[in-house]
Amino acid sequence: QWIVDISVDNLVSNSHIVEAAHELVSQQVVAFPTETVYGLGGNATSDLAIERIFEAKGRPADNPLIVHIAERAQLKDCVKEIPPLADKLMSAFWPGPLTIVFKHNGNLSKRVTAGLSTVAVRMPDHPIALALIKAAGIPLAAPSANRSGRPSPTLASHVNEDLKGKIKGIIDGGATGLGLESTVVACTEDKVTILRPGGITKEDLEAVCGHVFYDFALKKEDEAPTSPGMKYVHYAPHAPLTLVEGTDAFLHKTAEAAYEKGLRVGLLVTYDYQFATKVHKKVVMGSRDDLTTIAHNLYEALRTFAEGEVDVIFSEVFPEHGLGRAIMNRLKKAAGGRMVTESDN
Numbered sequence: 001q002w003i004v005d006i007s008v009d010n011l012v013s014n015s016h017i018v019e020a021a022h023e024l025v026s027q028q029v030v031a032f033p034t035e036t037v038y039g040l041g042g043n044a045t046s047d048l049a050i051e052r053i054f055e056a057k058g059r060p061a062d063n064p065l066i067v068h069i070a071e072r073a074q075l076k077d078c079v080k081e082i083p084p085l086a087d088k089l090m091s092a093f094w095p096g097p098l099t100i101v102f103k104h105n106g107n108l109s110k111r112v113t114a115g116l117s118t119v120a121v122r123m124p125d126h127p128i129a130l131a132l133i134k135a136a137g138i139p140l141a142a143p144s145a146n147r148s149g150r151p152s153p154t155l156a157s158h159v160n161e162d163l164k165g166k167i168k169g170i171i172d173g174g175a176t177g178l179g180l181e182s183t184v185v186a187c188t189e190d191k192v193t194i195l196r197p198g199g200i201t202k203e204d205l206e207a208v209c210g211h212v213f214y215d216f217a218l219k220k221e222d223e224a225p226t227s228p229g230m231k232y233v234h235y236a237p238h239a240p241l242t243l244v245e246g247t248d249a250f251l252h253k254t255a256e257a258a259y260e261k262g263l264r265v266g267l268l269v270t271y272d273y274q275f276a277t278k279v280h281k282k283v284v285m286g287s288r289d290d291l292t293t294i295a296h297n298l299y300e301a302l303r304t305f306a307e308g309e310v311d312v313i314f315s316e317v318f319p320e321h322g323l324g325r326a327i328m329n330r331l332k333k334a335a336g337g338r339m340v341t342e343s344d345n
């Protein structure tokens, strides 16, 4: 009988990790799993590596990247100062799906921060991600490893679908855990502001540091966003998505009306809303009372509709508290704002 130790220390010397780390040091880009979604990693101090990330993703240059570190000591490579509130948040949520925006110290590639005076940093809670960052010995800039505008990848096959031939390699760590990206917060002053809702909820944050605010841009979508990434088309499936707010009966009436017009209808629903019959394809994400599973399955569900398979997609909506806030943020972006409400009809 043998026993293999797959502790993080061991992973750091794993030959695949060592090879990937070598590529990263050599300014190549490599996709790797985190607890949220797959990231496309590059040396955060190298202009060439960052250029390669933007190129592979087709990402607009004014959308800055998140820098990933494996231990707190690496903060000194990136940030100018650590506000006391940020210290509290790091102690409570790192490693984990919380990204904190700091003033940067000028050591990273300017392309990482898109010319801003701030840098977004997080410590992922995934043994492969942590081992890779440690083995490379540098902070890694890593946006989600999807083609810009597509749903974020929660499987290595999603990364391959979007970036095949455009990157050096992919470390396949199976399905990611959470399935939605990290929460992004700013805490440069004496308050914490959520710039992007994610795995760590407002309620989680408030348990640690009192009242937490949502960025103005999250409430008024037409205002200039503070988090540059929030203004672009995101997470789009292959057919136009419309969110349907109301009862299951209303969702089915809406879907059926499109079906009767001769459209091929896709439905994105939970077990509780799945009873419509006149649809071409139905994707069930879980049950309404289990938002953790919905979050885990959402991007895979959006990707399940193949190109040209349906003409329209209708989705159920979720209450906007707890994890529902992040789920609805992604669904609204995926729908590009298209929503019909039962009370309007």
Ligand code: TXA
Binding pocket: 034, 036, 037, 038, 039, 040, 063, 064, 065, 066, 097, 099, 101, 113, 116, 118, 119, 120, 124, 142, 143, 144, 145, 180, 181, 182, 183, 184, 195, 196, 226, 227, 228, 229, 230
């Ligand atoms: O869970 C995650 O955060 C994943 C995994 C791979 O770690 N990464 C991720 O990266 O979602 P990306 O590039 O897809 O999203 C980064 C978000 C964008 O909304 C961007 O605008 C924001 O973070 N961001 C980055 N730097 C910022 C800064 N200095 N100030 C405000 N927002 C910033």
Ligand code: MG
Binding pocket: 143, 144, 152
């Ligand atoms: Mg992204």
